[in-house]
Amino acid sequence: QQPVQSPQAVILREGEDAVINCSSSKALYSVHWYRQKHGEAPVFLMILLKGGEQKGHEKISASFNEKKQQSSLYLTASQLSYSGTYFCGTEMRSNSGYALNFGKGTSLLVTP
Amino acid sequence: NAGVTQTPKFRVLKTGQSMTLLCAQDMNHEYMYWYRQDPGMGLRLIHYSVGEGTTAKGEVPDGYNVSRLKKQNFLLGLESAAPSQTSVYFCASSRTSGNTDTQYFGPGTRLTVL
Numbered sequence: 538q539q540p541v542q543s544p545q546a547v548i549l550r551e552g553e554d555a556v557i558n559c560s561s562s563k564a565l566y567s568v569h570w571y572r573q574k575h576g577e578a579p580v581f582l583m584i585l586l587k588g589g590e591q592k593g594h595e596k597i598s599a600s601f602n603e604k605k606q607q608s609s610l611y612l613t614a615s616q617l618s619y620s621g622t623y624f625c626g627t628e629m630r631s632n633s634g635y636a637l638n639f640g641k642g643t644s645l646l647v648t649p
Numbered sequence: 650n651a652g653v654t655q656t657p658k659f660r661v662l663k664t665g666q667s668m669t670l671l672c673a674q675d676m677n678h679e680y681m682y683w684y685r686q687d688p689g690m691g692l693r694l695i696h697y698s699v700g701e702g703t704t705a706k707g708e709v710p711d712g713y714n715v716s717r718l719k720k721q722n723f724l725l726g727l728e729s730a731a732p733s734q735t736s737v738y739f740c741a742s743s744r745t746s747g748n749t750d751t752q753y754f755g756p757g758t759r760l761t762v763l
């Protein structure tokens with residue numbers, strides 16, 4: 538089941554802040570965030586693990602609320618380079634191993 | 650170190666034709682994945698593999714088959730292409746388990762089925 542992302546799209550001016558949300562109907566063990574620029578492949582941003590561990594880089598932060606089955610990505614003092622589509626991925630477990638279910642994405646446009 | 654590569658980059662097929670998409674990675678990753686991306690639908694998992702010789706179904710496996718005969722390669726086959734399979738296909742790999750490790754994506758294959 539795909540996680541649900543909100544908002545679907547957001548337009549910012551350079552320097553403004555944005556929050557992108559990701560929620561799941563299933564219990565979350567980890568949440569992954571990726572960014573995709575137009576015509577390119579998705580690129581890893583961050584992983585948040587149950588228990589609070591966070592792996593990532595760049596000037597982007599995120600939170601993970603296990604009880605609410607939600608994660609939020611915080612983009613502060615946005616830059617033009619932040620434009621793109623942001624995807625959250627939640628864990629999919631099966632007898633064969635683990636994979637990710639990605640949301641439909643949030644399109645972010647940062648304007649000068 | 651090329652990372653994840655995909656062949657071909659573009660392809661146009663007629664309905665009913667077959668083809669194979671090749672994904673190769675040179676990072677010695679255990680896990681490999683195939684996704685399709687359609688406008689407004691995000692990335693949807695087709696099939697994945699947790700190691701050489703093993704494959705598993707994802708969200709949208711119908712109409713596709715896969716094989717992982719070598720650790721570095723993951724093949725996606727369309728036996729009888731349909732217009733609904735027009736999409737951009739991404740391959741990805743991760744060093745270990747897909748729930749705790751980074752996925753590295755290839756550049757994508759744009760497939761059009763007429």
